[in-house]
Amino acid sequence: MRKQTLTWLSLFLVMAVTLSACGTAGSAESTSAESEAGASSELSGTLSISGAFALYPMMTIWAEEFTKLHPDVQFDVQGGGAGKGMTDTIAGAVDIGMISRSIKPEEESQGIFWVSVTKDAVFPIINAENPVAEKLMAQGITQEIYNKIYITGEITTWGEVVGDPSITDKINVFTRSDASGAAEQWAKYTGGEAQEDLLGIGVNGEPAMLDTILKDPLGIGFGNLNSIFDLSGGNLVPGILIPPIDINENGTADAGEVYTVKEDAFGAVANGTYPSPPARFENLATLGKPEGLELEFIKWILTDGQQYLEAAGFVPLTPEQQAESLAKLEQ
Amino acid sequence: MSDIQLNNTLKTEGRLSRPSTPSRARTDRAAQRTFFIITLVPVALILIVAVALVVRAYPILNSYNLSDLLLGETWRPNNGEFGFRPFILGTLWVTTVGVLLAVPPCLLVSVYLAEYAHNRTRTIAKPILDVLAAIPPVVYGVWGLLSIVPFVDDVLAPLSERWFGSVSIFSVTQPTGFGILAGGIVLAVMISPLIISVIFEVLSTVPNDLRHASLAVGATKWQTIRTVVLPQVLPGIVAAIVLGASRALGETIAVLMVVGNVPNIPTSVFDTAYPLPALIANNYGEMMSIPLYDAALLGAALVLLVVILIFNILSTLVLQRFLRRS
Amino acid sequence: MKFQKKHFERRHIVELVIKTIMRLALFIVAGTLGLILWTIISRGLPSLSWEMVSQVPKGGYYMGKDGGILNAIIGSAYLATGGTLLAMILSVPIALYLKAYLGKSRWGDYVRLSLDVLWGIPSIVYGAFGFALMVLLGMRASLLAGIIVLALVELPIMTRAMDEVIRRMPSDLEHAALALGSTKFEVAINIITRQMLPGIITAILLAFGRGIGDAASVLFTAGYTDRIPTSLMNPTASLPLAVFFQLGSPYPEVRERGYAAALILTIAVLLVSFGSRWLAARLNRYTIK
Numbered sequence: 001m002r003k004q005t006l007t008w009l010s011l012f013l014v015m016a017v018t019l020s021a022c023g024t025a026g027s028a029e030s031t032s033a034e035s036e037a038g039a040s041s042e043l044s045g046t047l048s049i050s051g052a053f054a055l056y057p058m059m060t061i062w063a064e065e066f067t068k069l070h071p072d073v074q075f076d077v078q079g080g081g082a083g084k085g086m087t088d089t090i091a092g093a094v095d096i097g098m099i100s101r102s103i104k105p106e107e108e109s110q111g112i113f114w115v116s117v118t119k120d121a122v123f124p125i126i127n128a129e130n131p132v133a134e135k136l137m138a139q140g141i142t143q144e145i146y147n148k149i150y151i152t153g154e155i156t157t158w159g160e161v162v163g164d165p166s167i168t169d170k171i172n173v174f175t176r177s178d179a180s181g182a183a184e185q186w187a188k189y190t191g192g193e194a195q196e197d198l199l200g201i202g203v204n205g206e207p208a209m210l211d212t213i214l215k216d217p218l219g220i221g222f223g224n225l226n227s228i229f230d231l232s233g234g235n236l237v238p239g240i241l242i243p244p245i246d247i248n249e250n251g252t253a254d255a256g257e258v259y260t261v262k263e264d265a266f267g268a269v270a271n272g273t274y275p276s277p278p279a280r281f282e283n284l285a286t287l288g289k290p291e292g293l294e295l296e297f298i299k300w301i302l303t304d305g306q307q308y309l310e311a312a313g314f315v316p317l318t319p320e321q322q323a324e325s326l327a328k329l330e331q
Numbered sequence: 332m333s334d335i336q337l338n339n340t341l342k343t344e345g346r347l348s349r350p351s352t353p354s355r356a357r358t359d360r361a362a363q364r365t366f367f368i369i370t371l372v373p374v375a376l377i378l379i380v381a382v383a384l385v386v387r388a389y390p391i392l393n394s395y396n397l398s399d400l401l402l403g404e405t406w407r408p409n410n411g412e413f414g415f416r417p418f419i420l421g422t423l424w425v426t427t428v429g430v431l432l433a434v435p436p437c438l439l440v441s442v443y444l445a446e447y448a449h450n451r452t453r454t455i456a457k458p459i460l461d462v463l464a465a466i467p468p469v470v471y472g473v474w475g476l477l478s479i480v481p482f483v484d485d486v487l488a489p490l491s492e493r494w495f496g497s498v499s500i501f502s503v504t505q506p507t508g509f510g511i512l513a514g515g516i517v518l519a520v521m522i523s524p525l526i527i528s529v530i531f532e533v534l535s536t537v538p539n540d541l542r543h544a545s546l547a548v549g550a551t552k553w554q555t556i557r558t559v560v561l562p563q564v565l566p567g568i569v570a571a572i573v574l575g576a577s578r579a580l581g582e583t584i585a586v587l588m589v590v591g592n593v594p595n596i597p598t599s600v601f602d603t604a605y606p607l608p609a610l611i612a613n614n615y616g617e618m619m620s621i622p623l624y625d626a627a628l629l630g631a632a633l634v635l636l637v638v639i640l641i642f643n644i645l646s647t648l649v650l651q652r653f654l655r656r657s
Numbered sequence: 658m659k660f661q662k663k664h665f666e667r668r669h670i671v672e673l674v675i676k677t678i679m680r681l682a683l684f685i686v687a688g689t690l691g692l693i694l695w696t697i698i699s700r701g702l703p704s705l706s707w708e709m710v711s712q713v714p715k716g717g718y719y720m721g722k723d724g725g726i727l728n729a730i731i732g733s734a735y736l737a738t739g740g741t742l743l744a745m746i747l748s749v750p751i752a753l754y755l756k757a758y759l760g761k762s763r764w765g766d767y768v769r770l771s772l773d774v775l776w777g778i779p780s781i782v783y784g785a786f787g788f789a790l791m792v793l794l795g796m797r798a799s800l801l802a803g804i805i806v807l808a809l810v811e812l813p814i815m816t817r818a819m820d821e822v823i824r825r826m827p828s829d830l831e832h833a834a835l836a837l838g839s840t841k842f843e844v845a846i847n848i849i850t851r852q853m854l855p856g857i858i859t860a861i862l863l864a865f866g867r868g869i870g871d872a873a874s875v876l877f878t879a880g881y882t883d884r885i886p887t888s889l890m891n892p893t894a895s896l897p898l899a900v901f902f903q904l905g906s907p908y909p910e911v912r913e914r915g916y917a918a919a920l921i922l923t924i925a926v927l928l929v930s931f932g933s934r935w936l937a938a939r940l941n942r943y944t945i946k
Binding site (some may be wrong): 352355356357359362363365366367369370372373374376377381383386387414415435436437439440442443444447448452458459460461462463464465467468469470471472473474476477507520523527551552553554574577578580581582583586588608611612615628629632635636639640642643644647648651 | 667668669671672675676678679680682685686687689690692693695700747750751753754755758764765766768769770771772773774775777778780781782783785786788789790809812813816838839841842843845862863866867869871872873876877884897900901905909915916919922923926927929930934
Binding site (some may be wrong): 038060080081083087090091137172178179194196201202203204208212215216269 | 407409410416505506509528591592594597603605613614615616618619621632
């Protein structure tokens with residue numbers, strides 16, 4: 001009997017040893033990524049990346065496409081949130097951080113270098129059966145009204161939003177309770193400073209936000225491009241409407257302000273019609289200027305990598321924005 | 332080692348020689364010493380974990396006084412406001428609901444299994460309880476998400492609005508099924524195997540003579556249980572409940588997925604809440620980028636540890652005394 | 658004198674009612690298990706595919722495209738194996754020591770108390786502790802960090818389960834061996850392990866099952882990646898986190914795959930649970946009754 005146990009134990013040990021041997025044999029450790037970009041024309045090494053959940057799916061696509069071109073490069077991509085990405089980058093635990101917000105001066109003074117690589121946007125959402133939906137789609141909602149709904153709390157009924165005091169339906173305001181870049185952007189747009197300033201019932205996670213609005217005709221919330229639109233078809237998720245933001249504040253929802261298909265929304269964000277915030281640049285951050293493999297990867301994202309963005313629900317950079325980012329890298 | 336004691340055992344036992352008695356004694360003493368040192372590990376571990384958390388939480392304990400931290404209501408780490416009260420209350424509410432929902436059925440089941448059930452029932456019940464205990468918390472969370480949250484939303488909330496609308500503790504103020512009740516239901520199922528098995532063991536320590544004596548004078552089984560057995564084991568039952576509560580306090584993932592995670596002060600079981608473990612788990616990513624946030628979260632872990640330790644030690648001491656009687 | 662009592666006194670009715678309520682409670686508890694399994698299977702099975710268990714996530718997996726969760730399956734296997742082995746190294750000696758050397762001593766009581774206390778500490782606290790340790794040592798999120806924290810979580814579970822079983826071993830065998838001149842160490846490794854092997858294996862597999870399913874401890878410490886780890890210092894995915902992250906996705910296809918991942922995790926844990934029962938039954942052949 002003891003022989004049997006010993007055999008099993010040794011099998012385990014053999015497996016463990018083989019595994020670690022396989023490990024150290026081939027790939028480089030995930031510490032420095034500035035490996036052999038200079039000497040040979042073939043890139044190799046491991047890049048570890050962490051950060052915003054918003055960019056995470058996109059980054060895995062980029063990683064896969066880049067690996068197709070350079071098979072010796074490997075990626076370790078993690079989520080964890082923009083905060084984690086920043087922390088990890090500063091601490092040197094990862095090579096690149098995905099940051100779905102603008103970089104703060106304190107972070108830059110700790111040595112953070114960043115470039116913008118794509119744009120995405122947060123849109124307000126309401127239920128398609130909202131009692132004042134038609135009026136809203138015609139008039140739009142100004143930034144000031146959003147401020148009074150989300151930050152100061154002065155506006156509490158849908159009647160006040162459309163200027164009809166006879167309508168007394170309450171606005172059920174929803175925000176995000178989890179640390180969310182989308183909420184951060186929405187807060188900045190509506191006049192707050194941070195996500196914490198938003199009023200409303202907190203919902204945890206983007207899927208839950210969408211579900212909540214789908215169930216509540218009196219609800220108002222916000223969400224990212226890629227959850228509001230069905231990306232393969234291009235239409236809004238059935239049951240959801242985007243109340244136009246009356247950007248030019250003329251009291252009507254003009255053509256560039258109404259988004260019913262994803263191309264409209266994309267276009268508005270790309271050409272700058274849609275305000276930023278709540279549109280935002282997604283940034284990649286490194287500790288110090290990127291070199292070697294990091295540099296090659298980021299440059300690729302800014303050039304060839306841009307072609308994969310639209311299908312994933314992100315807005316490609318305009319040529320000027322691209323040039324700006326590339327120039328920053330070259331400096 | 333003298334040659335006289337060296338036996339050539341190759342023919343009889345298939346090995347060359349039997350170690351001599353002195354060398355065996357030496358091995359025994361060495362083993363005793365090594366094993367003893369190893370047993371120091373669990374004892375020391377508790378201290379090490381506690382100390383590590385205190386050290387990491389120290390910065391925030393230093394900058395704010397304890398009552399501000401524990402009783403403060405605002406949680407705005409960006410502004411340096413760390414009021415833990417919503418989270419402590421959230422934890423208390425979810426745990427209380429969970430324990431209240433779990434105890435009556437668990438008590439009934441354990442009494443049934445210990446006093447009434449056929450052996451056959453017991454042999455079926457044991458694997459069922461084992462499987463319930465083995466299901467990973469994240470799977471409980473998925474089940475809660477798929478079954479319990481819609482149940483609360485579609486069935487319980489409307490019922491409560493109709494029947495108990497005026498009672499504040501049952502009032503429905505938010506439209507989702509996420510909340511304390513959902514968390515409590517999931518927790519109740521998760522802690523049930525534990526409570527059932529502890530109460531069952533405690534009931535088994537009551538000698539059968541007592542039961543037989545009571546039955547002999549004509550009492551029914553239930554009368555016997557009620558008047559003879561249960562009073563004897565009452566401390567054990569309380570200990571089992573406390574143990575279940577301490578498990579519920581620490582359960583992170585399953586509760587996180589259904590409780591809503593909104594830091595408000597709960598006033599109704601249909602409110603969302605944000606228990607301490609969920610706070611720690613949700614925000615570990617932001618920890619290092621906001622000053623004092625990591626100390627705050629690890630301080631939360633420390634609070635959790637202290638409370639659970641107290642519950643645990645007390646209930647374990649009671650149970651150890653009980654179970655040793657058998 | 659009136660000795661005749663009514664056939665159906667109130668207390669008999671109470672007895673019947675209570676019995677029915679108890680049976681109902683048992684039915685509810687058992688039924689809940691059925692409900693849980695049914696929910697997981699019915700929501701997870703449609704998205705379960707061979708692809709899911711045989712491939713790592715390809716790019717675009719998190720938007721609903723190709724790939725699977727092999728990274729998480731293997732990651733969890735590594736984590737749980739490593740953690741269990743590490744915990745065994747401490748667990749087996751402690752359990753044997755408690756029986757063979759200590760018997761009824763006070764130190765034994767302290768050790769048992771500590772183990773019970775450690776058992777009650779939630780894995781999120783171990784995870785936080787592990788994180789603090791990692792920061793102190795400058796370690797990154799890695800397989801090794803995850804293994805160490807999992808070992809901490811598994812140690813009390815394993816030792817307690819082992820101890821429960823080993824304590825019930827009748828002392829006759831021990832005493833017989835000691836009477837024949839065995840040292841305590843020899844009793845421990847020859848007699849106790851052989852006799853209690855089914856119980857020991859069950860305890861180890863119990864802890865292993867816990868190691869596969871625990872999320873809170875690996876959340877901070879093991880990281881996450883789409884690759885299969887090739888060295889101890891790589892970050893690694895794990896099944897519970899794979900479920901958790903996929904459920905938070907805005908894409909419904911990804912969420913459905915999250916349910917499938919939960920099903921895979923449940924099947925794995927059930928396999929370990931029933932496997933240990935089967936193994937224990939087979940090993941019972943070698944014990945003395």
